[in-house]
Amino acid sequence: MEKLIEITVGGMLEEMAGKYPDHECLLYSDRPFRKTYSEFNSICNSVAKSFMKMGVKKGDHVAMWATNVPEWLITLFATAKIGAVLVTVNTNYKIFELEYLLKQSDSNTLVLIDGFKDSNYIQILNELCPEIKDSKPGELNIEKLPFLKNVISVSENKYPGMFGWSDMLDMGSDIPDDELYAISSSLDCHDVINMQYTSGTTGFPKGVMLTHYNIINNGKCIGDCMHFTHQDRLCIPVPFFHCFGLVLAVMACVTHGTTMIPLEYYQPLKVMQTVQEEKCTAVYGVPTMFIGILEHPEFNNYDYSSLRTGIMSGSPCPVKYMELVVDKMNMKDITIPYGQTEASPVCTQTRIGDSLERRVATVGRSLPFIECKIVDPETGRDLPDGVPGEFVARGYNVMKGYYKMPEATAQAIDPDGWLHTGDLAVRDEHGYYKITGRIKDMIIRGGENIYPKEIEEFLYTLPEIKDVQVIGVPSRAYGEEIMACVVLKEGCTMTEDDVKNAVRSHMARHKTPKYVSFVDSFPMTASGKIQKYKMRENAIVQLGLQDEAGIETA
Numbered sequence: 001m002e003k004l005i006e007i008t009v010g011g012m013l014e015e016m017a018g019k020y021p022d023h024e025c026l027l028y029s030d031r032p033f034r035k036t037y038s039e040f041n042s043i044c045n046s047v048a049k050s051f052m053k054m055g056v057k058k059g060d061h062v063a064m065w066a067t068n069v070p071e072w073l074i075t076l077f078a079t080a081k082i083g084a085v086l087v088t089v090n091t092n093y094k095i096f097e098l099e100y101l102l103k104q105s106d107s108n109t110l111v112l113i114d115g116f117k118d119s120n121y122i123q124i125l126n127e128l129c130p131e132i133k134d135s136k137p138g139e140l141n142i143e144k145l146p147f148l149k150n151v152i153s154v155s156e157n158k159y160p161g162m163f164g165w166s167d168m169l170d171m172g173s174d175i176p177d178d179e180l181y182a183i184s185s186s187l188d189c190h191d192v193i194n195m196q197y198t199s200g201t202t203g204f205p206k207g208v209m210l211t212h213y214n215i216i217n218n219g220k221c222i223g224d225c226m227h228f229t230h231q232d233r234l235c236i237p238v239p240f241f242h243c244f245g246l247v248l249a250v251m252a253c254v255t256h257g258t259t260m261i262p263l264e265y266y267q268p269l270k271v272m273q274t275v276q277e278e279k280c281t282a283v284y285g286v287p288t289m290f291i292g293i294l295e296h297p298e299f300n301n302y303d304y305s306s307l308r309t310g311i312m313s314g315s316p317c318p319v320k321y322m323e324l325v326v327d328k329m330n331m332k333d334i335t336i337p338y339g340q341t342e343a344s345p346v347c348t349q350t351r352i353g354d355s356l357e358r359r360v361a362t363v364g365r366s367l368p369f370i371e372c373k374i375v376d377p378e379t380g381r382d383l384p385d386g387v388p389g390e391f392v393a394r395g396y397n398v399m400k401g402y403y404k405m406p407e408a409t410a411q412a413i414d415p416d417g418w419l420h421t422g423d424l425a426v427r428d429e430h431g432y433y434k435i436t437g438r439i440k441d442m443i444i445r446g447g448e449n450i451y452p453k454e455i456e457e458f459l460y461t462l463p464e465i466k467d468v469q470v471i472g473v474p475s476r477a478y479g480e481e482i483m484a485c486v487v488l489k490e491g492c493t494m495t496e497d498d499v500k501n502a503v504r505s506h507m508a509r510h511k512t513p514k515y516v517s518f519v520d521s522f523p524m525t526a527s528g529k530i531q532k533y534k535m536r537e538n539a540i541v542q543l544g545l546q547d548e549a550g551i552e553t554a
Contacts, residue, residue: 001224001368004396005255008187008212010044010081012254017041020230020257026073027261029274033070037257040077047078049172049180054138054150054163056109058083058183061147061195063107064241065089065098067116068262071154071165072240073250075111080212081180083187084109087195087207088241091116091265092508095124096458097205101197102145105207105403109150114157116265118509122159125151132161189213192400196243198341204454207403214344218397219251221367223258225335225349226282226309230257234310235274235283237266243345248311248337249284268292272302279306283331286314286447287321288478294324309333309352314447315479316435322360338363338435340421342412344397347372347421348433362432370395374427377439380414388436391425392418441532443472443480448510450482455503455511459484462502464492469522471532473515473539474549483515483539485522494518515543 007015016025021038028034035043056062062079064086066072079086087105089098089112102110115121126133129142132151140149140161151162158164163171189212197205226232234253238244240262253260261278263270266285271293275283285293290312293299307330312322317336325331333352336359339345350364358364366372374389375382383389398419401409413419422439443450452470459468467487472480484499496516504512523534540549 001221004213004217004369005220006189006213007216008080008184008189008191009193009216009251010048010077010184010187011189012216013037013041013044013077013080014184016254016257023230023257024233024259026070027259027278028070028264029261029277030264030270031070040074043169044074044077044081045177045180046170046172047074047168048081049175050168050170051078051082051084051109051172052175052180052183053172054109056082056084056150058187058191060084060109061087061105061107062109062111063087063089063102063105065091065093065110065112065121066154067091067113067264068236068240068245069113069154069264071111073260073262076240076246076250080193081184083183083191083193085192085195085209088197088246090197090241090508091239092119092510094119094506094508095128096506097508098124099128099144100204102148104204105195105197106147108147109152110148111152111154113154122153133159135161137161137163137167187212189216194246195403196241196246196341198449198451204457205451206405206408208341209400209403210344211400214397214399215247215251216255217369218344218346218367219247219253220255221369222248222311222337222346222349223252223256225337225351225364225367226252226311226333227352228252228256228258228282228309230259232256232281232309233259233261233278233306235271235278235280236260236262237271237289238284238286239265243339243341244284244311244313247345248313268296269298272296272299275304275307276302281306281308282310283307283329284311284313287312287317288446290317290325290329291321294321294328299328304329304331307331309335311335311337313337315444317360319356319360322356326356334359336363338433339393339397340423342399342419343393343421344399347391347393347397358432362428362434364433365431366393366433367397370397372427372433374425375418377424385427385429388424388426390439391421391423391433391435393421394418441471443470443482445472445475445480445482445510446478450511452482455482455484455507455513458503458507459486459499462494462499464488464494464498466490467522469530469532469535470513471535471539473536473543474545475514476548481514482511483517483543484513485517485519485535485539487519487521515539517542
């Protein structure tokens with residue numbers, strides 16, 4: 001990649017539709033949906049005009065709460081063509097998290113499916129906004145969510161107060177193409193086009209504002225690292241609501257004319273079937289996904305000879321499984337990236353040709369046009385190779401900021417434009433980075449980022465709980481598991497199951513603690529700061545997790 005691309009997300013799709021009109025753009029192996037670049041672009045234009053008809057304008061926020069269905073990607077590109085900002089919603093969210101996100105993001109439109117796993121989205125939304133069922137579609141007036149005006153159901157069912165997806169396909173048919181193109185051509189690639197919610201160790205989730213320029217260029221560089229072309233076919237079992245799905249997959253594909261083959265959600269058998277039937281050349285996943293495939297009883301019944309490359313990300317991969325992915329799945333050119341949502345998200349990535357050792361022990365070198373370095377977390381001073389410190393990055397990929405949170409933005413991005421990741425890393429003499437720990441106390445469970453403060457904030461709402469701290473403890477299967485350490489109010493009683501059930505019914509399933517410990521107090525410093533690292537050390541002994549943590553016992 002010789003220079004950065006100055007184009008919008010909608011413009012990029014338009015360009016590829018002109019370059020590869022009859023080439024497959026998006027297809028599903030388990031439903032009758034196969035579209036060429038030209039056909040897909042045409043659908044996105046129609047839906048963009050429907051959003052216009054609905055009154056959605058440039059800069060408006062459109063929330064998307066769905067699994068990897070075709071309508072997710074149509075909404076992504078349709079909103080991009082009119083300059084509306086797509087707000088991604090985690091498919092595991094429950095009512096507590098949905099209310100916060102819709103309120104904080106000022107979303108005026110919500111697109112959603114019926115539900116996923118143990119979450120009934122329609123029921124959750126009607127419980128949150130009982131006014132919907134007595135309203136006309138497009139004329140919502142909701143006390144809790146004053147910005148929300150439109151709800152669109154991606155379903156064959158019709159729901160009171162909501163538009164159906166079938167309405168979206170022709171609602172804007174009377175709007176001339178010229179009107180859409182006038183809006184599209186007026187957009188600036190440096191406008192915010194995507195908001196993804198993430199959080200640090202304090203406060204609630206923050207809306208990371210990403211621009212066309214951020215995600216298009218990051219996707220292009222990521223695809224270049226894998227030598228993507230229009231002849232590649234990518235199986236996508238990772239969710240679109242993460243940067244993994246939206247940027248590493250979708251943007252990397254669209255910038256190279258690559259064919260996208262998503263799964264609605266990850267199922268190991270479906271991945272194996274799709275790779276064989278569609279002759280995929282690449283597949284993505286976190287280590288636990290690849291382990292689930294390799295250890296599946298039917299693994300040997302499928303053909304992986306078409307595979308060449310892909311991405312494994314989210315947490316470090318055990319050497320044994322990386323070797324199996326390369327040897328048994330034929331993914332000799334698999335790559336490992338590192339980054340975070342605030343960096344659009346990838347800062348470093350291994351390259352085709354890097355040794356297996358480098359792909360297991362490091363997260364690669366910096367991507368083109370991105371500066372990366374290691375600094376002393378206390379002083380901010382640059383550190384030499386071989387000395388661990390905080391990983392910081394600067395370049396086109398750094399977010400515009402957190403939505404309506406200028407102070408948090410200033411904490412993340414210093415006056416010189418360096419994004420402070422909070423991750424501890426070390427660089428070797430060849431420019432390869434190794435992540436060694438975290439300044440923040442974020443928990444990574446099976447590739448999912450979990451923020452203790454968010455779970456703590458919810459548990460504080462339970463009347464029996466006086467104080468609570470959430471920590472990560474080691475797990476061989478998932479990297480880490482969640483533990484809640486709870487101080488009860490005097491005279492109150494709770495069981496472990498009470499705590500777990502409360503979280504499970506109000507928050508995403510993966511945020512439910514595996515362990516609950518009832519304590520009288522927490523270890524503290526002389527200045528009154530809670531020492532989470534001591535709590536973790538105590539928990540490892542208390543739960544007998546020395547083997548999981550790699551600690552030798554006498």
